[in-house]
Amino acid sequence: MEPGSTRPGISLRALAPNAVTAVALCTGLSGAWFALQGRWENAVAAIVVAGVLDAMDGRIARMLKGESRFGAELDSLSDVIAFGATPALIIYMWVMQDMPRFGWTISVFFVLCAALRLARFNARIDTEHQPHKSAGFNTGVPSPPGAGLALLPMIIWFETGAEWVRDYRFIAPWLLIVAVLMISNVATYSWSSLKVRPSFRFMAIAAVGLFGATLVAAPWVALIAASVVYALLIPLSMISYSKVKRARKAAAIAA
Template sequence: MTDSNPRPGISLRALAPNAVTAMALCTGLSGVWFAMQSNWDAALLSVVVAGVLDAMDGRIARMLKGESRFGAELDSLSDVIAFGATPSLIIYSWALQHMPRFGWTICLFFVLCAALRLARFNARIDADDQPHKSAGFNTGVPSPAGAGLALLPLTIWLETGAEWARDYRLIGPWMLLCAALMISNVATFSWSSIRIRRSFRFLALAGVGLFAAALISAPWVALIAASLVYAGLIPLSVVSYAKVKRTRRATAQSA
């Protein structure tokens, strides 16, 4: 008589995405270690690599059909550390420690907003009524994107050496804005909400290739451009979602 029960243990299919998430956490947190040594290039790259790994883990989980509630919780904890605490501590070590009184408060606020955003995401993960998600949009700026925007002044400084980019009077309000965007209800583009016309597909592929080449030859310029493009897309995403809302409202009224 054969045993119909599955073999005990966890399959590699379920473990693989969680391993990538753990790598993202460790890589992102290593940015703090580099910041303690004033190795700003490596600190910034640690967060960038963590962002790449964070983008991979979910896709690997869906590809291998290894999604789990444990993986979702681990991913959120990793995001708070890699894209909340790490960029905040990097910016504090780099510039905000020189800000009288409120430098550390701003950093704490940024981490808190990252945690609140991810707590909101987890609380709504099984909710049926999610207007932004059902339309393919994110609610607020995702934490990896928020970390990238928060680190934009450091990226500009690494490329240009401009001391104005290190001025805490500029960085303090910028960090507050990035934190507020993460917990806001602003609709922002997700991968599924971006549609490219067939006539522009070759141009889009050429742009991706150009960006990849720039990452190799001029990484800071490429990251600055990506951050500015993303920031510029936020108003467009608000307008695009408003059109979706109007279309849905008209459809509901006609029905």
């Protein structure tokens, strides 16, 4: 090869984010393996670790300028498995298998909604007109938070031992609600749409530090708090997007 010519092959810069995505997929799927052994806490922990890795891979890709269409497709497949199929299997083995007739149907419906959400995302990836995305919002509940909300009753059971959360009559409608939220057109907050006023920045940093300390000392309490806060933010995000939508409409009329 001549001096100064480009060496063939794929750079590590492009492989790194895809490798993180692959690890997230394998870690999330391992949750089903733990569930088969009745190791429920390990099963949920595997989903949590997969969620952390899923949050990292996109940022690593942007930081290394290693984004690719292949990476986007792999990320979607990973999300369907780690945050769609695996949580549904865990919940089914934990409770839903005791539900007469419709336990498996509802579990499969959750997986279907996760797949439909990601298919919609991929179909729109090159679309210029995306009102929610351009305003910094997500359309519907993303798959990782959706998996967290689906597993919330199990996490409450870990911490409190309350048997009412381990009743399929409660779990079934809860799972259906979360599944519908994933494929809905509801505007939900993304990281870019969450703004902190300068006067509250130290309180925000302190709150994050408190969450980190709680995550170490009482991880299930921290995860319950995070899931509840996210659920409470959904109606607030709808209100915020409505304000953005009205402001855009007013600007268009004025123009």
